[in-house]
Structures are given as structure tokens and as C-alpha cells.
Amino acid sequence: MELTDRQKRVLRAVVEIYIETAEPVGSKSILERSDLNVSSATIRNELAELTAQGLLEQPHTSAGRIPAPKGYRLYVNALMEEHRLSVQETERLNEALHLKMRELDRVMDEAGRAISQLTRYPAFALSSGTPRVTVKRFDVLMVDHSAFIAVVMTDNNHLANRLFRLPQTLDRNQLQMLASLLNGSFTGLTLEEFTPQLVRAASQALGDEMGLVPMVISFTMEVLEEQRGKMVKTAGLDSLLAHPEYQDLSRAQPLMRYLSQAENMGSLTVPEGQTTRILIGPENVHEALKDSSVVLATYDMGDNTRGVIGVVGPTRMDYATVLARLEYVAQSLSRLFERGQLPDSTEKEDP
């Protein structure tokens, strides 16, 4: 059933007024707002029609209309005007982003924080995991005679290190051998391929009384495990309570709980081939999100993997603005990852 142009304008007005005021929208306020040259009765007729089509809802007979999920969907797909970032907005975004971007988890933490601050909705950032990570290289640095640092570099260019202290002393030679043994036996293997047999064999080959090999390998496996999984960071949970739809604690609490368990967010994805996604109310799979909306944008982490950032809010969300800001942050992140995995330290001096 096609909508007339006037119906579209009415729908759009309802959505936008409702986004602004969070109150059911009556025929009069539409009149004031839009430049339709018709009477309120005519608008009422259109409203009735839109309601019949399931695009709007009426909380009760004597109230105005609010957009139904289907109405938001139509709005987002066809009616919404792209929000253009103002200079001020861009500046604020840049400021918030360029803070201190260091290690991956830091980047994500900061990004989430920034987004949440800028959109006033809770935000999250997730890095897609790398299911088949392997170690690209081991290094062993001697600290003193009873301590050394193991450095593990994975093929997705992540670096991890750990300090090991030993009850006994060791010499530089032993460490050299340890390093080359590790590089010989354990590079290029996925987590599953780290078998106890392999460790035992390597240990024997080294004549390893102190158990150096199992130690380092155990650490390595932790690193691989970690890289394999997705990493999720959430921020700005408190902004949820600022929105009138979550004044009702019985609504806010389950969502809060859901968002607090960051792991949950891992299931929010953007289909291959798209860079953003908007999930409106019941379009969400998880119960806790059923009457909220999620806006997602992807960023490129290099190595052909994509990360996702997003915000969660009421279905009455300012989709246009949120989407624009989110995309901007996503692009900034992509750019960040492009220059080597991490922003290099000369960045600030760049023009």
C-alpha cells in the first residue's frame, strides 16, 4: 500500500516531533510544525489511515499518536534526512577521539566513551575476534639473572608480553635457545594445535628443568585465547537513565543489566557489504532490547577484520544524528587502524 506524499509528510512530522518531545503527537502540533496547508481534521484522517497501516500507534483513544516500530523503520529507510555534522560537532568529536589512543583495548574504551558522551546514549565498541590466530613470532628478553620477559606477536599484529620470575638463575644462552625453540616449534599454530605432547617434546629438546617452555606456552595460549574472542567495551551506562522512557525502573533495569554484561553485545553485527545498521525495537533478537533501538557502524581494523561500534537507546532515538556521529567515529577509527595497527606517535605532528 503506497503512501501519498502528504501521508509521508505527516508520518515524518510525527516521528520527528515525538523524537523531540517524547509525548504522543496530536493533530494540532503537526499542523504547527509542518507546512501542510490543511486543517487538523484532514490530518486526523491521515493519522487514522497511518495508524490503520500499523505505522503509528495510539497509546489510548484520547491521546495523540506515537510511531510504531514499522513507522520508525519507514522513517529511517526513506524519510529521514541525512544529518550533516556541523563544524562544532566535528570539532567536539575530534577532540574526544584524539585523546589517548594506545593499545587496542584503550582505543575501544576511549571510542566508546567518546561516542556515549557525544550521543548521550550508552555506547559500546567491539572488535571482531580472530578465530584462527597464530603466533607470528616469539621474543625473550632477559631482565636479570632470575627474570625474563616473553613477548608474543600474533599474526594479527597484536603484541603481548609478560614478566617471568624464576627461583633459579638462567643465562643468556638458555634464553636464546628458548626463543629459537619457541619460534621453531610454535609459530603458525592455532590454539588447538598447542598439544601437551608438543610442549613436552619441546621441553625435552631444550633440557628444560625449570619448566620455561610450559610457562611461556601457557601464557601464549592465554594470549591466543584472548585474541580469538571478541572484545567488548561499554561506556556511558548512566546516560540511559536520562531518557524518559527509562524513568520506569522496571524497564531500565533489565536493559542496564543486559548492557553491563558486555559479552552480550557481541551478537550485534552488521551484515557483510553494509557499513551501518539500525535495529528498531522488536527487530532486536534479544528480549532485553525488544523495546529499544540499536544503531551500529563498522570500522576497519585492518587484516580484513571489522569492528563494530554502536549505541543503544529508546526506539524514540534521534536516528539521523546518532547515525552521522557514529559513522564519523567509525571512519576515524578505520583511519586510525590503517596507519599500522596503532596510531603512530608522530600523529600529533601531522597537519
Next chain:
Amino acid sequence: MELTDRQKRVLRAVVEIYIETAEPVGSKSILERSDLNVSSATIRNELAELTAQGLLEQPHTSAGRIPAPKGYRLYVNALMEEHRLSVQETERLNEALHLKMRELDRVMDEAGRAISQLTRYPAFALSSGTPRVTVKRFDVLMVDHSAFIAVVMTDNNHLANRLFRLPQTLDRNQLQMLASLLNGSFTGLTLEEFTPQLVRAASQALGDEMGLVPMVISFTMEVLEEQRGKMVKTAGLDSLLAHPEYQDLSRAQPLMRYLSQAENMGSLTVPEGQTTRILIGPENVHEALKDSSVVLATYDMGDNTRGVIGVVGPTRMDYATVLARLEYVAQSLSRLFERGQLPDSTEKEDP
């Protein structure tokens, strides 16, 4: 004004019943609960006396009593029985803690999460900063002809690394020289002592056209900066809403906001010479905490620095239990840091 033994018992009953029920406590329920062999009228007399002394309050004439901050304080100082952890509790704590403790921020993150889960209050963990950190050692690892990894080890045994990609190629020799130059010129210096002059001089000494020195030093300064500051992690914000005193959003929201800005928590400290601290309601300095309580415990991070973990909740908090659990976690953390800065990977095999 000294309290009689019976008054103490009445006060204790009021606090404990109130902690349990969150409702004003009447003379009858005290009767049922305590083993005082007196009538409710007598109890009422005692209640009146305790109220007069400012230990209890009456929300309104026809309601029971609730503890005043002063009453909680007395309870905590003198009346409260030490909560002994049950075997089950210990097991749950251990389970929650022994998860995956890796890098410092991970440890804190996990610890906070565990505490919050176990106490059902929002929790936070903070590491005291190291104001005068210096670099203990640099290492440079060659990845390929256009990339290398810089590893920085600070004197508080923290390790940081970063991958640098270069437009030009470099050889092993250059990197060797870079490393020894860095170790020669920049170890043992605090952040302030990293002057541009020094960097320039070092750069010249190396014949450093690619700007390797400034690159690595800039990274190093970030690391020092980071180590210098306190690190704060919060967790379990959502559990705040579960408590009846925060059903009222106008109370919950400011506190949430306060807790979301983790930096805030940095000001919560435990006086030298003590290992725990309880701050009740108005004893808190910050406005947002004025009608909540904070329980703190310290852990030993090695290097003579102490970290703090804590939970935030309503003044009607189960101080005894929370304190016991918090102390347990703090002790576990201390033990963790004792064995080298990080738990070594053989830990699981320990008996």
C-alpha cells in the same frame, strides 16, 4: 553518654533488621528478633532514648525507627560481629577471582567485576599511581625490514610495547644501535626529564633520519604518563538499581553518573596504617555520595604501593558481609602481586 548494654542490643537489632528489610523498624519486630525479655513498651522507651542521642531517626511520628549515620557508625565500630566467610562463599570468591588474571588492568577489571557480583553492589578497583616512574629498560625487536617493536619496561615492572611501521627500510644494526642509545640516554629518567633537547641530541648521535628516536620516545612518554596516573575500573553499575533506596531515579541518577566517571573514585583512599575503611553517608566528602556508603580495602601491589578496591551502596549496607568479602579479595590480590608482578602461568598447577 554511655549506652547501657540493653540499648546497644536494641540499636544493633534496629540496624540489622533495617539492613535486612529496608523498612522502618518497630518495637514489636525488635522484640521478636532479639532475646531481650522485656515488653515492647520498654523497648519503645529505649528507642526514644537512642533517638534522642541521634543514633536513630524517625521518618515520621507514626513509623518505626531507622538508623542514623551516627548509629551505623557505632554499629560498625563496636556492635557489628565480624562476618566469617562460609566455605561456599570462599569457593565462589575463588572461582570468580581465579578466572583470567593477566595484565594489570585486566586484573583490576576482573577483580571489580567479581566483587560486584559477589556483593551485589557496584564495585571499583584502583591502583595507586607511581608518580616518579622511570624507564628501567628499552628493547627493540625487528619484525621485518620496515617494522619493529619497541618494548619499554618501567621500574615498577610494567611492560608496554608498540609496533612501528616505517616508510623506509632499516637494518638490524641500526636497531641495535637505537636500543643501546635509548638505554644509555633515557633510562632512569622521570617524565619531566624527557626534554626536547635530550631527544634531539640522541637523534643526532644516532644519525637518525627516520625520526626513530622521537617516535619511540613519544611512545615512552605516553607509557610513563599512564603509569604515573591512577587507574580506575568500575563494574556492576547495574546492581545499584536493585536496591530499594535507588528506586527513586532522582537519587540513583546522580550517583550513577558519579560512578560512571571512574576518575572520581580516585579520591577514595585508606589512611596509612589501616587496611580497610568504611565511609558512612555524610562522612563522604563528595556530594553524590552523601547518602550512600563506601567500603574500602587495600591491597599490596608490591613496590611499596597500595591499591584500593571498594564497593558503593546505600547506607543500609550489609557492612559485615561486604567488608569480609572485600578483605578476602584484597588479600587475594596482594598474594597475586607478591609472586612477581603478575601471577605466573604455572599458578593453576600450584597445590
Next chain:
DNA sequence: GTTAGCACTCATTCTTTCCGAGTGCTAACC
């Protein structure tokens, strides 16, 4: 197809009433 007019609906808000837990006091008791 559009609009003015009007009766009707129903959430919200404000009052009023009612209920009862819990008190404080008095007078008797040990």
C-alpha cells in the same frame, strides 16, 4: 476531497476518605 463542529473517551491530577502500624503517655505493678 476538505473542513467546522461537537459529543465522547480516557489518562492524569487532585481530593477525600479510610486504614492501621506504631508511637508516646499515663497509671498501675513489682
Next chain:
DNA sequence: GGTTAGCACTCGGAAAGAATGAGTGCTAAC
């Protein structure tokens, strides 16, 4: 003097009722 039974009194909170008014749907005229 401390303790207790008895009772009038207080006052928040729940429940019920009344008033308000924004907004509707419908009808009839334009």
C-alpha cells in the same frame, strides 16, 4: 526505680472518587 498494660493519637500510604482537558472520530456542510 524500672517495667508493663492499655489506650488515645498521629500520619503516611492506599483506595476511591471527582474534575480536567487534550485529543479523537464522526457527521454534515462546503
